[in-house]
Amino acid sequence: MDSDPIAQLVERLQAFCLQRRLTVAAAESCTGGLVAKLITDVAGSSGYFRAGLVTYSDGSKTRLLGVPEEELAAHGAVSAQVARSMAVGALNRAGADAAVAVTGVAGPGGGSPAKPVGLTYVAVADAAGVDVRRFVWSGDRSANRSASARAAIELLLERVSAAIQSAGDQ
Amino acid sequence: MDSDPIAQLVERLQAFCLQRRLTVAAAESCTGGLVAKLITDVAGSSGYFRAGLVTYSDGSKTRLLGVPEEELAAHGAVSAQVARSMAVGALNRAGADAAVAVTGVAGPGGGSPAKPVGLTYVAVADAAGVDVRRFVWSGDRSANRSASARAAIELLLERVSAAIQSAGDQ
Numbered sequence: 001m002d003s004d005p006i007a008q009l010v011e012r013l014q015a016f017c018l019q020r021r022l023t024v025a026a027a028e029s030c031t032g033g034l035v036a037k038l039i040t041d042v043a044g045s046s047g048y049f050r051a052g053l054v055t056y057s058d059g060s061k062t063r064l065l066g067v068p069e070e071e072l073a074a075h076g077a078v079s080a081q082v083a084r085s086m087a088v089g090a091l092n093r094a095g096a097d098a099a100v101a102v103t104g105v106a107g108p109g110g111g112s113p114a115k116p117v118g119l120t121y122v123a124v125a126d127a128a129g130v131d132v133r134r135f136v137w138s139g140d141r142s143a144n145r146s147a148s149a150r151a152a153i154e155l156l157l158e159r160v161s162a163a164i165q166s167a168g169d170q
Numbered sequence: 171m172d173s174d175p176i177a178q179l180v181e182r183l184q185a186f187c188l189q190r191r192l193t194v195a196a197a198e199s200c201t202g203g204l205v206a207k208l209i210t211d212v213a214g215s216s217g218y219f220r221a222g223l224v225t226y227s228d229g230s231k232t233r234l235l236g237v238p239e240e241e242l243a244a245h246g247a248v249s250a251q252v253a254r255s256m257a258v259g260a261l262n263r264a265g266a267d268a269a270v271a272v273t274g275v276a277g278p279g280g281g282s283p284a285k286p287v288g289l290t291y292v293a294v295a296d297a298a299g300v301d302v303r304r305f306v307w308s309g310d311r312s313a314n315r316s317a318s319a320r321a322a323i324e325l326l327l328e329r330v331s332a333a334i335q336s337a338g339d340q
Binding site: 026028031032033034035036037039040041043044045046049050051052053054055056057059060063064093094095106107108109110141142145 | 196198201202203204205206207209210211213214215216219220221222223224225226227229230233234263264265276277278279280311312315
């Protein structure tokens with residue numbers, strides 16, 4: 001077991017998904033591939049990780065994930081609405097059982113009073129629906145990206161665990 | 171300037187592309203998002219990096235990049251042919267000026283006599299065509315992934331530089 005806390009989370013996610021034959025996907029904006037990189041750092045991740053979509057521009061969110069242009073125009077790329085659409089887009093386009101999406105202002109630029117550096121939305125989607133959470137990190141670009149990636153992996157693990165729990169209760 | 175050699179390469183790529191208003195995309199298999207992560211580590215990368223597609227399964231190479239199923243069946247995911255198709259798929263689907271693709275056997279599993287651990291193909295595509303190079307790394311999973319990511323960024327920088335040079339010669 002790795003001593004790095006994020007690596008430990010990823011190893012738990014992998015063991016859980018492999019055991020239950022669940023597949024996952026990720027859609028990333030501010031983390032820029034870090035979530036996919038952390039997941040695929042672990043040998044054997046090809047058994048459950050289907051795909052990652054690093055949609056770093058508004059246009060790529062629309063082209064690759066199907067995020068509506070009107071939604072980007074109305075709410076901005078860093079919004080709960082766009083996080084939800086990214087997660088649903090990744091779920092459908094990758095054909096996975098669960099998907100996580102991250103969009104935020106990593107910094108140092110790009111912040112505003114309404115959307116400060118560190119503001120991040122993480123959404124998780126599966127067949128049952130979509131959840132979104134909002135965070136405001138206070139680190140530099142690198143720390144904010146790491147915190148966002150960790151939150152994404154935590155929420156993905158929480159969601160797949162809950163889905164199984166719920167299915168077992170039926 | 172960062173003292174890390176890969177970070178230095180990324181900073182050169184960014185400065186070059188921003189100055190000439192070129193956009194790039196990446197398609198990754200064995201590197202699993204590391205190329206996108208390294209590019210987006212640098213603030214300001216949103217000015218030229220359009221998208222990354224981490225296609226970790228055969229199905230996602232077909233769904234997200236348009237790699238023909240027959241090509242995957244005939245040559246395998248780790249092949250010059252699939253590297254080329256991944257690069258062309260990323261170029262077209264992300265709508266970028268240049269795209270790089272990486273596919274390889276990172277290890278520790280997945281190797282065979284014909285395709286040993288460390289075998290990696292990197293392809294770069296732009297409007298002028300596609301180039302592919304073959305590498306065989308001798309490190310562990312982490313070292314092989316880093317070497318592949320570095321080769322991808324070097325070839326992308328080389329290609330965009332050459333394209334500009336060639337355009338200037340006309």
